[in-house]
Amino acid sequence: xxxxxxxxxxxxxxxxxxxxxxxxxxxxxxxxxxxxxxxxxxxxxxxxxxxxxxxxxxxxxxxxxxxxxxxxxxxxxxxxxxxxxxxxxxxxxxxxxxxxxxxxxxxxxxxxxxxxxxxxxxxxxxxxxxxxxxxxxxxxxxxxxxxxxxxxxxxxxxxxxxxxxxxxxxxxxxxxxxxxxxxxxxxxxxxxxxxxxxxxxxxxxxxxxxxxxxxxxxxxxxxxxxxxxxxxxxxxxxxxxxxxxxxxxxxxxxxxxxxxxxxxxxxxxxxxxxxxxxxxxxxxxxxxxxxxxxxxxxxxxxxxxxxxxxxxxxxxxxxxxxxxxxxxxxxxxxxxxxxxxxxxxxxxxxxxxxxxxxxxxxxxxxxxxxxxxxxxxxxxxxxxxxxxxxxxxxxxxxxxxxxxxxxxxxxxxxxxxxxxxxxxxxxxxxxxxxxxxxxxxxxxxxxxxxxxxxxxxxxxxxxxxxxxxxxxxxxxxxxxxxxxxxxxxxxxxxxxxxxxxxxxxxxxxxxxxxxxxxxxxxxxxxxxxxxxxxxxxxxxxxxxxxxxxxxxxxxxxxxxxxxxxxxxxxxxxxxxxxxxxxxxxxxxxxxxxxxxxxxxxxxxxxxxxxxxxxxxxxxxxxxxxxxxxxxxxxxxxxxxxxxxxxxxxxxxxxxxxxxxxxxxxxxxxxxxxxxxxxxxxxxxxxxxxxxxxxxxxxxxxxxxxxxxxxxxxxxxxxxxxxxxxxxxxxxxxxxxxxxxxxxxxxxxxxxxxxxxxxxxxxxxxxxxxxxxxxxxxxxxxxxxxx
Numbered sequence: 001x002x003x004x005x006x007x008x009x010x011x012x013x014x015x016x017x018x019x020x021x022x023x024x025x026x027x028x029x030x031x032x033x034x035x036x037x038x039x040x041x042x043x044x045x046x047x048x049x050x051x052x053x054x055x056x057x058x059x060x061x062x063x064x065x066x067x068x069x070x071x072x073x074x075x076x077x078x079x080x081x082x083x084x085x086x087x088x089x090x091x092x093x094x095x096x097x098x099x100x101x102x103x104x105x106x107x108x109x110x111x112x113x114x115x116x117x118x119x120x121x122x123x124x125x126x127x128x129x130x131x132x133x134x135x136x137x138x139x140x141x142x143x144x145x146x147x148x149x150x151x152x153x154x155x156x157x158x159x160x161x162x163x164x165x166x167x168x169x170x171x172x173x174x175x176x177x178x179x180x181x182x183x184x185x186x187x188x189x190x191x192x193x194x195x196x197x198x199x200x201x202x203x204x205x206x207x208x209x210x211x212x213x214x215x216x217x218x219x220x221x222x223x224x225x226x227x228x229x230x231x232x233x234x235x236x237x238x239x240x241x242x243x244x245x246x247x248x249x250x251x252x253x254x255x256x257x258x259x260x261x262x263x264x265x266x267x268x269x270x271x272x273x274x275x276x277x278x279x280x281x282x283x284x285x286x287x288x289x290x291x292x293x294x295x296x297x298x299x300x301x302x303x304x305x306x307x308x309x310x311x312x313x314x315x316x317x318x319x320x321x322x323x324x325x326x327x328x329x330x331x332x333x334x335x336x337x338x339x340x341x342x343x344x345x346x347x348x349x350x351x352x353x354x355x356x357x358x359x360x361x362x363x364x365x366x367x368x369x370x371x372x373x374x375x376x377x378x379x380x381x382x383x384x385x386x387x388x389x390x391x392x393x394x395x396x397x398x399x400x401x402x403x404x405x406x407x408x409x410x411x412x413x414x415x416x417x418x419x420x421x422x423x424x425x426x427x428x429x430x431x432x433x434x435x436x437x438x439x440x441x442x443x444x445x446x447x448x449x450x451x452x453x454x455x456x457x458x459x460x461x462x463x464x465x466x467x468x469x470x471x472x473x474x475x476x477x478x479x480x481x482x483x484x485x486x487x488x489x490x491x492x493x494x495x496x497x498x499x500x501x502x503x504x505x506x507x508x509x510x511x512x513x514x515x516x517x518x519x520x521x522x523x524x525x526x527x528x529x530x531x532x533x534x535x536x537x538x539x540x541x542x543x544x545x546x547x548x549x550x551x552x553x554x555x556x557x558x559x560x561x562x563x564x565x566x567x568x569x570x571x572x573x574x575x576x577x578x579x580x581x582x583x584x585x586x587x588x589x590x591x592x593x594x595x596x597x598x599x600x601x602x603x604x605x606x607x608x609x610x611x612x613x614x615x616x617x618x619x620x621x622x623x624x625x626x627x628x629x630x631x632x633x634x635x636x637x638x639x640x641x642x643x644x645x646x647x648x649x650x651x652x653x654x655x656x657x658x659x660x661x662x663x664x665x666x667x668x669x670x671x672x673x674x675x676x677x678x679x680x681x682x683x684x685x686x687x688x689x690x691x692x693x694x695x696x697x698x699x700x701x702x703x704x705x706x707x708x709x710x711x712x713x714x715x716x717x718x719x720x721x722x723x724x725x726x727x728x729x730x731x732x733x734x735x736x737x738x739x740x741x742x743x744x745x746x747x748x749x750x751x752x753x754x755x756x757x758x759x760x761x762x763x764x765x766x767x768x769x770x771x772x773x774x775x776x777x778x779x780x781x782x783x784x785x786x
Contacts, residue, residue, distance in 0.1 A: 033073040033097055034641075034698070035107040037065045037085055044069025045111060046245060046742070046785070048087045055080060066734055066742040067245060067785030072698050076105075085109045106640060127237075130193050130374055132382055133425045134235065135437065135490055137500035138522015138536025139220035139581060140597050142167045142634070146213050146239070151643065151693040151702050153730030153748040157251045157259055157781065160207040164234065165706055166691065167217045168597075168632040168647035171684040172708060172724075174287045174759045174771035175203050175616060179682040181219055181599060182628040182653035183231030184608045186542065191236050191322055193384060194370050197419035197443060198229065198546050199392035201609075201618050202364040203286050204328035206392075208304040210263055210276045213239045220581035220599055221536035224486040224502030224520040225425065225439060230540050230579075238308045238322070239274050241265025246786060253748075253779030255294070257282040270312040277305045286616075287771035289335040291756045296356050298333035302326070317375040324368045332360035332616065335769070340405040344561070347456045347464035348405050358402040362616065363395040380429040389420035396615045404454055404468060407614045408561030411453040415617065417546050419445045421482075435490040437502075445480040445510065447546065456561040464561065471560070473553050480510035482543060488520065498524045508543045514574040516541040530587040542575035542607060545620050554663055564663035566670060572660045573605040573622050583632075591639040601628040606655050608680055610766010612664040619766075621661030623673075626680075628653045641695035646688070653683035664766070672716045673765075679717045681765045685709045702730040713764040724757035724773060726750070742785035750777040 037048045045065060052061035052073050060081070061073040073083075078101045085093045090111040097107045144163060152158050152166070161176050171179040180187060189196045189207070199206065216235040218226065226233050246264030251257075258281045265274035285300025303326070310320040338355035345351065372386040393416035403410035421443035428436045451473040457466045488502025500522040507515040522536035557563045583597030606626030609618040630651035637644045654677045658670055665673075672678075691704035705728070710721040730748040737743055751757075757773035 031076050031078065031099060031102065032697070033076055033081065033083070033099060033105045033107065034695070035071055035083065035095070035097075035109060037069045037071065037087075037093075037109045037111060039090070039111060045087060045090070046243070048085045048090075048109070048111065050109075051084045051086075052076075053082045053084065055082075064736075066736065067247065068734070070734055083107060083109060085111055087111060104641065130382070130384060132435075133384060133427050133437065133439075134193055134225060135223045135435075135488070135500055136216075136218055137223055137490060137498055137524055138520075138534055139218055139222045140534075140583060140632070142217045142219075144215040144217070149209060149212065150732070151700065152691070152704055153702050153728040153750065154251075154779065155730070155732065155746060155781075156210045157249070157261075157779075158209055160205045160209050160212075163209055163212075163215065164217065164232075166645070166647075166689050166704065168634050168689070169219065169630065169649040169651065169687060170217075170232075170689070171651075171682065171687050171711070172706065172759070172773075173682060173711060175201075176205060176286075177201070177682075178232075179684070180217075180232035181632075181649075182601075182630060182651040182680070182683055184680065184682050185545070186229050186231035186607070188226070188229035188233045189236065190233065191370060192238055192320070192372070193235070193425065194322075194372060194386040194388055194423055195228075195441060196368055196370075197388065197390045197421070197445070198417075199366055199390060200394045200415050200417055200546055202328065202366075202392075202394045203300075203330050203362065203616070204302055204326060204364050204366075206304075206324070206326040206366040206368075207236070208276060208278055208306055210261060210278060211238055211274070211306040211308070213237045220583075220597065221520070221522065221538035221579045223500050223522060224488040224504040224518070225437065227441070227484050227486070227504055227506055227518070227541060228482070228543060230538070230542065239263075239265070239276075240272055240308060240310070241267070241274050243267070247783050248786070249781055249783045251746075251779065251781035254750075254777035255282045255284040255774075257284075257777075257779065259781075265308075272310050274308045275306070277303075279303050284774055285330045286333060287759060287773065289333055289762075289770050289772070291758070291772050293775040295333040296336060297331045297358065300328065300330045302328040316377065317373070320370075320372045320374070322368075322370040322372075324366070326364070326366040328362075328364040330362045330364070332358070332362060334358045338406065341408065343464050344405045344408055344456065347466075347468065348401060350401070350405065353402055353405050355402070355406065358399045358406075360399050360403065360614075361397045363393075363397070365391070365393045367391045381427070383424070383426040385422070385424045387420075387422055389418070391418045392416065394617060396617060398615070400454065403614055404456075409453050409455050409614070411451055411562075411613065411615055413615050413617055414450040415448065417445065417447045419443055433492050436487070437490070438485075438487040440486075441482070441484045443482045445482070445546075446478040447476065447480065449475045449477075451475075453557075453562055455557065458559060458561050458563070462561075471556050471562075473556055475553070477511070481508070482510070483507050496526045506541045508574060511544050511572060512574050514541075514543070516574075516576060531584065532586075533582075533584045535582040536580075538579045538581075540575075540577045540579055542577070544572040544574065544607060545609065545618075565666050566663050568662040570660045570662060572607070572620050575603060575605045575607045575622070577601055577603040577606075577626075591637050593634075593636050595632075595634045597632045597634075599628075599630055599632075601626075603627065603655075605659070606680075608655070608682075608766070610664065610681065611768040612766055614768065616768075619661060619664060621664060622659050623655035623680075624657035624659045626653070626655045627677075642693070644690070644692040646690040649687045650685060651683065651687070652685070653680045654678065655680050669716050669765070676716070678765075679712045679720075681712045681717055681767060683717070684711050685720075698733065698735075700732040702732070704728050711760065711764075713761040713767070715763075717764050719763075721758050721761050724759065725753075725755055726757060726773065727752045740784060744783035744785070746781050746783075748779045748781075750779065751775060 261278035288295035336356035425439035486504035585595035603626030754776035
């Protein structure tokens with residue numbers, strides 16, 4: 001059985017180490033009181049004046065909560081104390097705490113606002129109503145909170161894809177790509193419940209971790225509300241500040257990394273906003289093609305901006321505006337010591353070329369905007385309507401001579417995508433047993449692809465016959481539409497059982513014309529207060545990816561050095577699949593939670609992608625049939641100042657017979673796949689992630705680790721790369737300076753054991769070049785709160 005194989009995988013050593021820490025960890029002895037001040041909605045309150053008193057009203061300590069509501073009283077003798085908190089516009093609060101010899105006493109102080117309908121209370125009520133629009137019945141959900149992100153080494157400086165790697169079944173790939181449960185990408189991102197249209201795949205992370213309040217990763221057989229990209233739905237809830245405040249960060253370290261950033265937010269009357277901006281510059285922009293610590297020609301400059309604005313029309317309705325921006329500039333790293341093609345050198349009229357001096361670059365742009373109207377009419381009816389648009393572009397600039405003499409083609413690629421549309425979601429609580437939900441999604445897309453390739457003329461044997469010349473291959477595709485409708489009922493026939501059944505209809509008119517009705521069914525059974533079982537089925541409809549903007553015009557490249565090995569180019573098709581999911585979660589006492597989930601997916605026209613040319617841009621194609629199956633195990637422990645988690649997954653992703661984009665394959669590989677089930681290139685048999693954090697004497701120590709048994713490689717993906725393991729450490733300390741106020745410092749070590757982790761070998765289906773993960777890196781940062 002596959003589940004037994006998980007337990008015997010190499011990840012067992014990592015799992016055992018973390019579980020040992022979970023079971024055996026115990027507080028370190030010291031005499032102090034630590035605590036957090038929160039408002040009635042559970043949010044941290046900064047600037048609260050705190051007084052510590054003995055039972056006879058003697059004051060033995062005074063302090064103030066910092067920007068995240070944290071406070072410490074040190075050097076406290078054993079005994080019972082009262083902590084008094086006071087802040088303007090809030091009611092005073094009191095907490096009783098007992099300090100025992102050689103221990104840390106912890107407490108939480110709650111202060112209620114004096115105004116019953118302050119803007120934050122209204123906002124929280126509407127946020128809960130918005131969340132009720134998105135049922136998660138039957139599928140699997142993994143949540144990462146703002147405090148979880150802070151507890152990672154690097155904290156909010158952690159790239160968005162690296163945050164998602166902490167979830168179960170998420171495999172790491174080169175160029176920042178992620179694969180969830182054996183699918184190639186196929187990830188949908190939603191910001192505050194609104195789908196963000198798909199963009200052109202690049203190297204950079206368009207989302208900044210700093211604006212995240214919470215991430216919910218939804219996988220499995222999902223309710224009818226979720227369509228199109230369904231390997232993983234990433235629900236992002238944005239931060240909002242209701243009191244003036246923010247932070248300025250400076251972070252940097254190895255590879256000449258410099259990463260300043262800021263966050264700020266506030267509320268004025270019924271208006272609230274949150275802003276963040278960041279810059280990243282370093283000399284390890286993308287994966288090194290060699291195993292060395294430092295890459296050649298690998299600098300990057302990246303800038304991100306994000307803004308959230310909301311205005312309350314009344315106590316039940318708000319309008320919001322979300323704006324995001326990303327710009328990235330990348331040098332493509334070089335692999336020294338490579339030999340150019342002698343025939344191409346002669347055709348170019350030069351005697352040699354050093355591969356270490358190549359000058360390939362890529363420029364990326366990403367802009368998005370969402371305007372939403374949300375209302376809660378009474379306690380039974382909620383809705384949200386949103387307008388959205390997104391512009392993305394990728395521009396690859398080759399080395400004009402170097403690419404020509406090494407690859408026989410020097411191709412300047414530009415791809416762009418502009419999408420806009422409307423989304424509506426609603427829910428109506430019919431009675432205690434039924435909640436009806438319905439909605440729609442409509443999108444229009446205009447895309448362009450410009451490709452100017454310099455190539456050599458060649459004879460039938462591939463020998464250069466003349467001087468290089470340029471071919472223009474431009475392919476705009478405008479007026480593409482995508483439309484979907486759904487309706488579903490969340491039914492509670494008995495208290496312990498919830499059934500969510502529904503139907504969605506999707507229609508695509510773009511690279512293909514297709515439609516489908518997709519039934520969904522999910523069940524959640526609360527067997528006991530600590531045991532929850534779930535099972536679900538979903539029919540999925542997955543349109544081809546946006547990367548299809550450049551179908552190669554094969555005839556243009558006939559008798560050139562860029563002619564494809566196979567002349568067949570069938571159009572890419574819409575993927576259709578059946579998805580089954582079942583699992584159970586169990587709480588063991590209060591601090592321990594474990595879960596297991598099994599999934600199975602049957603696929604027709606499985607969509608995959610590959611880098612089939614020197615330009616690091618992906619091209620999609622279909623396999624006729626596909627099958628994905630696997631099992632996930634999760635565990636977490638949280639008690640006092642200690643928290644930990646561990647995730648293990650085993651996945652098998654198989655496919656057979658290439659039925660589109662055949663020109664990208666060699667004839668022998670194409671023939672083999674036509675008669676054999678092969679592993680997809682992104683298939684990784686075993687994946688694991690784990691982490692621990694512990695607060696000791698006011699300092700938070702963190703550790704996380706990831707394990708992968710290796711992505712596929714070799715002819716027709718019949719081999720795989722070696723296993724990779726990365727362990728990261730971090731330490732975080734908050735403190736106050738009389739002159740500067742609340743501050744924070746952190747120190748991080750990435751890849752502590754300086755392990756050489758090969759991600760790609762340069763072989764396999766759609767794999768063009770080798771890539772290695774980063775070697776050991778040392779980083780530090782300082783934060784000023786205001």
